[in-house]
Amino acid sequence: MQQVLICLVVCCLGIVVEAAESPYASVKFGIGARSIGLGHGFVAIADDASSIYWNPAGLGQLDKKELAITAMNINADSPELTNKYIGISGVCPWPFKKNSGAIGIGIMQVSVDDIKKTGIDGYGEMIQLGSFDSQETTLLVSYGKEILRDMLYAGGNMKFFSHKLGDYSGDGLGVDVGVIINISCAFNRMNSPLLGFMNDMKIGLILSSNLPKEWDTGHKDEDALNGTLAIAVVPLKTEAYRLNAMASLSQVKKRPMSFSTGCEFICLSLPVPVSFWSGIDNAYLEQRGSAVDTSRLNYGKRLSLGIGARYKIIRVDYTVSLERFGARHKVSTGIAF
Numbered sequence: 001m002q003q004v005l006i007c008l009v010v011c012c013l014g015i016v017v018e019a020a021e022s023p024y025a026s027v028k029f030g031i032g033a034r035s036i037g038l039g040h041g042f043v044a045i046a047d048d049a050s051s052i053y054w055n056p057a058g059l060g061q062l063d064k065k066e067l068a069i070t071a072m073n074i075n076a077d078s079p080e081l082t083n084k085y086i087g088i089s090g091v092c093p094w095p096f097k098k099n100s101g102a103i104g105i106g107i108m109q110v111s112v113d114d115i116k117k118t119g120i121d122g123y124g125e126m127i128q129l130g131s132f133d134s135q136e137t138t139l140l141v142s143y144g145k146e147i148l149r150d151m152l153y154a155g156g157n158m159k160f161f162s163h164k165l166g167d168y169s170g171d172g173l174g175v176d177v178g179v180i181i182n183i184s185c186a187f188n189r190m191n192s193p194l195l196g197f198m199n200d201m202k203i204g205l206i207l208s209s210n211l212p213k214e215w216d217t218g219h220k221d222e223d224a225l226n227g228t229l230a231i232a233v234v235p236l237k238t239e240a241y242r243l244n245a246m247a248s249l250s251q252v253k254k255r256p257m258s259f260s261t262g263c264e265f266i267c268l269s270l271p272v273p274v275s276f277w278s279g280i281d282n283a284y285l286e287q288r289g290s291a292v293d294t295s296r297l298n299y300g301k302r303l304s305l306g307i308g309a310r311y312k313i314i315r316v317d318y319t320v321s322l323e324r325f326g327a328r329h330k331v332s333t334g335i336a337f
Contacts, residue, residue, distance in 0.1 A: 041246025044204035056155030059144025068334030101145030132166035
């Protein structure tokens with residue numbers, strides 16, 4: 001069993017190295033202020049309604065209905081633009097048979113209004129030709145299930161894209177597949193417990209494939225494959241508090257591999273449980289033979305800080321990302337019942 005787990009992790013690393021970038025704007029921002037603040041390491045946790053985006057395998061861990069909504073400003077560097085992002089996700093345990101996984105539906109929409117349209121007149125001078133709007137909407141339909149009790153979860157989703165850019169429109173399809181492996185559970189079942197600081201250790205993998213977006217002009221965008229491999233551990237755990245730590249590796253097309261890390265401190269002793277988190281997302285690593293300047297990519301790389309609270313069935317989260325051109329604010333709220 002140990003050899004099987006080691007081989008699986010090595011294969012996952014190989015798959016991530018060969019992954020490529022998604023050309024779709026609406027899937028770049030994520031769902032859930034908490035999960036966005038923790039970065040791509042959340043792929044190994046995926047323990048709430050935002051898992052339909054981060055890793056649909058996490059749906060197999062959920063036993064309650066959940067509904068969440070996320071909003072953020074998306075153009076901190078362009079205040080002259082009217083920009084909006086909203087993400088809505090809902091999860092429900094499979095209603096027809098008990099212990100048969102969960103289904104999820106999500107909608108993500110990013111819009112930028114009043115984009116200036118320019119042209120060149122007969123004298124070679126640049127002139128204003130008005131403005132146009134851009135709006136891309138993604139619909140996700142997800143399913144996740146527990147495969148081996150408390151140890152292995154798997155899931156997938158279908159993505160339907162619709163993009164309107166001025167007078168033009170385009171549509172596309174995509175699919176995600178993901179797994180979560182509870183390594184601690186696997187080793188405990190083999191009577192080979194891990195060290196204390198590696199308790200509740202999980203590994204998550206998500207692969208996303210987006211087919212070419214087809215425009216009414218006849219143009220087709222490139223297809224793409226994204227991959228993220230993440231690990232999460234619980235180094236401290238008592239009745240009063242809990243500390244989650246996570247890290248991930250991601251690969252995008254024509255760029256070096258990137259590294260993300262995050263941690264979350266949960267105070268359980270208060271009348272209302274409160275969480276604090278921080279994370280650094282997509283810090284690009286040096287890659288031999290690459291013409292990409294990683295120092296430029298990492299300049300002003302976003303550090304995220306956040307806080308969240310849960311009261312009975314309601315949760316409210318807030319994250320601020322300190323980015324190159326300013327702060328980006330994310331707020332989400334959800335209910336679990």
